[in-house]
Amino acid sequence: MKICILGSGALGSTFGAALSEAGHETWLLNRAGAHIDAIRQHGLTVIEADSERSVRIKATSRAEEVGPVDLLIVLVKSFATREAVAGATALLGPQTVVLSLQNGLGHEDLLAEVVGRDQVIAGKTYVGGVLLAPGRIRCGVAGKQTFIGELDGRASARISHIAEVFRGAGLDTTVSENILGTMWDKLLVNVATGALTGITMLTYGQLYSEPLLRETALAAVAEAIAVAKAAGVALSLSKPEQAWNLASDGLPASFKTSMLQSLEKGSVTEIDFINGAVVRLGQRHGVATPVNATLVACVKGIERAMGDQQQEEAKR
Known part of the structure; x- marks a missing residue:
């Protein structure tokens, strides 16, 4: 699966590392800065529990470098949602699914204004992450659940597939029929x-x-x-x-x-x-x-x- 994470701070990097290690073509897309530069040059250092590992993952500040993806995971700050997605249309194809894992309420409506409601799914995660330094994060994945679901509560094939992809990456994921x-x-x-x-x-x-x-x-x-x-x-x-x-x-x-x-x-x-x-x-x-x-x-x-x-x- 080709996946891009829009807003690749601590939590985005945590998801990106897990999905990349599971063998998916995974991109971190964030504003140009020290974190993206460090990942491009040296990889992403992930500290989890008492272990530390280096993960090679694609990272960029240009959506055009990525191109259309199968799954776009949105993790920008809530107030930047509409602007960030509108500026990353190069990631969107006719089959692209857009998943918000942001904190709070109301993001799905903002995303739907840009990409159309049919391409939007919703989710929440209890996974945690902290950016320690550029290219270096501490995360908590073990025992932390993630929930995803169609906005209308359907148990669709695409939502089941994405859940399987997440589970295969070590992300404990449940499909919710009551995503609200x-x-x-x-x-x-x-x-x-x-x-x-x-x-x-x-x-x-x-x-x-x-x-x-x-x-x-x-x-x-x-x-x-x-x-x-x-x-x-x-x-x-x-x-x-x-x-x-x-x-x-x-x-x-x-x-x-x-x-x-x-x-x-x-x-x-x-x-x-x-x-x-x-x-x-x-x-x-x-x-x-x-x-x-x-x-x-x-x-x-x-x-x-x-x-x-x-x-x-x-x-x-």
């Missing part, structure tokens, strides 16, 4: 930890040792569960504690959420597609979400401070 509920399940996990770690700048080990932060996380997840129920979404997670426990399962104490990693790099976050989605849908369905609204406001405040500082530095 599956996406909400993952959203609950992101709601539990993402904003809190971004605001406090804490790793998982630090976060999970602070009882006050645990109570805040559980309150945020409880709001999200109430919104999902009001929207008629069938969840597999029914208690906030389940999302809190699932978020850290199998990950090291040093793990950093993608939201924290974004803020550490001075980048804007996906808060609008995670806690922000809970707030918007809560307003639509008449469910109060004061904890999530507060978390959104705090992260937005941090983004504003970073932006102002970057502007001041640019003037010097």
Whole structure:
């Protein structure tokens, strides 16, 4: 299978390494920068548990170098989805399947605007990754599930084939006939930890040792569960504690959420597609979400401070 991963940071590189090692022609496509340069020159160094290995994988910043693919996995930051896919049309052929594994809600609609709804499938993954240095990642794959599904819930041949490809690469993958509920399940996990770690700048080990932060996380997840129920979404997670426990399962104490990693790099976050989605849908369905609204406001405040500082530095 010819596969391209659009947005090849830590998580994209983790998927790319697994699929490349399984024998698939796999490309990492990302903005030009040190990470892509390092992979092209020296390969990708993958640290998992107590082992370290080097993976040879194709990497580029030009979609034209890749050409049409069978499967396009989208892992760019949520706010960059439409622009990134619109700029990578060289990857798209009549049979290309486009899979979003991004955090939060709403990406499938953005992708459908560019490629057409028939070519879009949805998914969520609990696989984790951290970019340690250009060309070097730490990942958690073992015991971490990935769910994929057709937007209409059909058990199609193409979704079954992609699941088999992922499983053959060591990625524990399940086909979901309720992908909306599956996406909400993952959203609950992101709601539990993402904003809190971004605001406090804490790793998982630090976060999970602070009882006050645990109570805040559980309150945020409880709001999200109430919104999902009001929207008629069938969840597999029914208690906030389940999302809190699932978020850290199998990950090291040093793990950093993608939201924290974004803020550490001075980048804007996906808060609008995670806690922000809970707030918007809560307003639509008449469910109060004061904890999530507060978390959104705090992260937005941090983004504003970073932006102002970057502007001041640019003037010097």
